[in-house]
Amino acid sequence: MGVNLEASTLLLPTTRLLLAAKRARGGRPDLVASSLRDVGDAPSAPPGRGAALRNTARLSVWMTEEWLRQLVALAAGLRGRIVVFDRHFYLDYYHADVDAGRRRGVAERLHGWMLARVYPKPELVIMLDAPAEVLHARKPEATVAWLERRRQQYLELAPLVPQFVVVDVDRPLDAAVSEVAAAIESSWKAKNS
Template sequence: MTKIYFFAQNLKDKIVVFTVALIGGDGAGKTTVANYLVEVLPWRVKYLYMGQSTISSNAALPTTKIARILKKKLDRKPQEIKLEQSKLVEPTSNDLHYGYKNRNILWKFARFLNRVIETYWRQLITFYYRIQGVMVIYDRYILFDAAPKKSSNFKMKKMFDYLEYLIFNYLMPKPDLVIFLDAPSEVLYSRKGEASIKHLNSRRAATLKQGERIKNFVRVDASQPLEQVLEEVESLVNQFYQARTLTQGTISFPDERK
């Protein structure tokens, strides 16, 4: 598997078209910005959802769709779910679209296996697009969703989450450009209100920590008016394209991660 990873990594570096991942907390505007780029960029561009949500995916495997149906059947009645969710302080998973209920180990293993397979399936779709000269815009990127809050934060009950992170971090090609749509947690909460401020703060910290390990990671202030965010992101993508076309190297961005 390691040889396959390095082969894919070396091959993608030789292709001028590239991948851009838009990441950030819920309410940062990732999907809005991604759809905007697909419309305005002067090249052939495809949108690909790369987060953990099975609901939002535009490239889900049949097994994922089946799992969603089974999960709905196993879950309790909607009114009971609503009552329990109203008591939550923060999500029980990095993915808000997964249920709050604790599953047994077989369910967790099946979910882990399916998520890994689906992520590599999306990588295969990316590769197919790129060899055709198509640029890919990622809405979210699962590596950042899976990144732990602390490097030493391993718990046995989170074993599959930890294994998932190791696979995504060490055995999967990284996006060529990662744009972090960053905004204060209070701003994000006021926009969407799906996750607690505590959860948003912890995910922001994990994202910045993971960003330190990623080449071409740049932060954009997503608390600005939407028009300014769109303009800044479009400019960054154009800069990166020019740098990659001329040198196929690394573009230097200001260090604004802190």
Template sequence: ATSVRRGLRSTLRLGNRLAEEWWRQGIAWRAMRRGEVVVFDRHFFADYHAYDIAGTDLPLSRRLHGFLLAHAYPKPDLVIYLDAPPEVLLARKGEGTIEALARRRQDYLSLAAVTTSFEVVDATRTLDEVTSEVIALIRAFEQRHGAMATTS
């Protein structure tokens, strides 16, 4: 009975995660059809890539989630990673450890190998400088590719 309950909880968590991901993607598609640029704080593909897609020795629900993200869920057209050393991040947020933040930083930087447009912005600078560079990168991407793709 315990393994059945664990399996049921795992299935429900997976269903909830997939529903949230597709709901947010639907909102993004709607905005894109109106000609708006959509910016995700973090994209599901990026958040789960190191764990559910590239991870090994995972439970079935995580492997299934990774497979769906890798093969069915739209990838971002452009990834802009706001990069800062773990020490800076820890000082700013006061959450996590240097080791965990360094590991997560490497996870995000590894996305450069699996995304078509990956940019790194030095986030140790002022908010105005970072914001200006992000806006410039988005505008440059739009100029190179025309309007953002409507499928992702």
């Protein structure tokens, strides 16, 4: 139930159709809310009318997917289950759409407003942390510099959620897993006591 719709098994039929159409046209079957370029990057030129309409439609589909995941999480929580998001939309798009420190289009401002004021925040965030060089060596999808900037952006989010735990994952897997399990158990006990 994370933010990567490409890897998700939980999709609305309309989104599944849109992604299939993109694949059929030879495009990358991605669908993201807003660009996760760095906050300090220069803003791109304002889109033309057609691009702005496509951007608004794309973001509408994305926001519907965000709410689908929230409803599934709510239903599971009401049945007493613990729900784990791989990444949470509020945190992943905070610097792109919620934070007012950069120029955004109308659709991005609406998305940011929804995430900041309406969309439920996570009760517990566990950040699996390692130096950018280690992250890059494990999965070289971005530059070390970009990974370090995103890592710092995530660390800055700690004051925005009730519980923010940083787990060092540059160590044996068993130790990291034990710390994650302990954080979840502690949070669950505090909530249910």
